Amino acid sequence: MTILQIRGIVKQFGAFRALDGVDITVERGKVTLIIGPNGSGKTTLVNVITGVYRPEAGKVFYVKKDGKSVDITGWPPHKVFEEGVVRTFQIPQVFQKLTVLENLLAVARGQRGEGVISALLKNWVREEEENAKRAFQILKAVKLADKWDTPAYLLSAGEMKLLELARALMAGADLIILDEPIAGVPIDQAHEVFKIVREINQRGTSFLVIEHRIDIAFRYVDYVYAMASGRVIAQGLPEEVANNPRVKEVYIGG
Numbered sequence: 001m002t003i004l005q006i007r008g009i010v011k012q013f014g015a016f017r018a019l020d021g022v023d024i025t026v027e028r029g030k031v032t033l034i035i036g037p038n039g040s041g042k043t044t045l046v047n048v049i050t051g052v053y054r055p056e057a058g059k060v061f062y063v064k065k066d067g068k069s070v071d072i073t074g075w076p077p078h079k080v081f082e083e084g085v086v087r088t089f090q091i092p093q094v095f096q097k098l099t100v101l102e103n104l105l106a107v108a109r110g111q112r113g114e115g116v117i118s119a120l121l122k123n124w125v126r127e128e129e130e131n132a133k134r135a136f137q138i139l140k141a142v143k144l145a146d147k148w149d150t151p152a153y154l155l156s157a158g159e160m161k162l163l164e165l166a167r168a169l170m171a172g173a174d175l176i177i178l179d180e181p182i183a184g185v186p187i188d189q190a191h192e193v194f195k196i197v198r199e200i201n202q203r204g205t206s207f208l209v210i211e212h213r214i215d216i217a218f219r220y221v222d223y224v225y226a227m228a229s230g231r232v233i234a235q236g237l238p239e240e241v242a243n244n245p246r247v248k249e250v251y252i253g254g
């Protein structure tokens with residue numbers, strides 16, 4: 001079953017075509033990877049999916065759990081987010097001085113979007129307790145439970161990425177879009193980040209990942225799209241894309 005259908009996307013910046021008819025299908029329950037050299041259009045595509053840019057042509061469909069397809073093309077970012085398509089840094093960045101747990105609770109509160117009124121309600125405390133319980137379950141899943149009381153600025157690069165992932169889960173994401181989740185993360189932590197992505201995926205969350213470090217990423221994903229100059233040049237299983245002559249040319253021969 002599909003979770004995201006991207007059809008014929010064209011995005012221009014003036015006369016320059018950053019995306020030139022992109023078709024990508026993201027399967028529900030899978031981890032899909034997009035690779036491509038600098039400037040190939042990956043970030044622009046994520047911006048189109050998440051409503052930052054409106055494409056000149058093409059459509060983005062989000063297929064809900066019940067199978068209902070929703071045309072989210074050109075929706076404002078907060079609406080795409082509320083629908084369950086969450087890009088990690090779409091949530092305001094990690095609050096460095098807050099603890100790991102507080103960072104999660106801040107997302108839960110933000111999502112409810114009330115504050116004053118809910119604070120007046122009797123069941124507010126209970127709701128806070130439920131949020132804390134949920135936060136702890138999520139922290140266990142990303143292996144940060146023992147750091148719940150640590151201020152975010154003391155986390156390692158890898159742990160910081162895991163906190164971002166936890167916050168996307170706390171926000172109720174159905175599809176999580178990770179833009180370079182292991183950029184600047186040391187190799188052992190980078191493997192740990194992808195292992196946890198895989199574990200979370202096995203519990204039902206779908207992923208669309210953009211990553212440059214293909215030597216690591218290819219081991220953990222189900223399906224790969226390769227982009228170059230605003231187009232998809234190859235797609236398939238990781239080993240198929242790794243052996244694709246056009247991909248090799250772009251990465252090695254170019």
Ligand SMILES: Nc1ncnc2c1ncn2[C@@H]1O[C@H](COP(=O)(O)OP(=O)(O)OP(=O)(O)O)[C@@H](O)[C@H]1O
Binds near residue numbers: 018036037
């Ligand atoms: N706001 C913009 N205005 C003009 N040109 C842009 C804009 N955003 C991106 N571009 C151009 O569009 C092309 C695609 O950029 P994009 O950032 O999507 O590539 P990318 O594949 O994400 O690259 P990287 O791996 O370096 O992040 C680039 O040539 C870039 O210069």
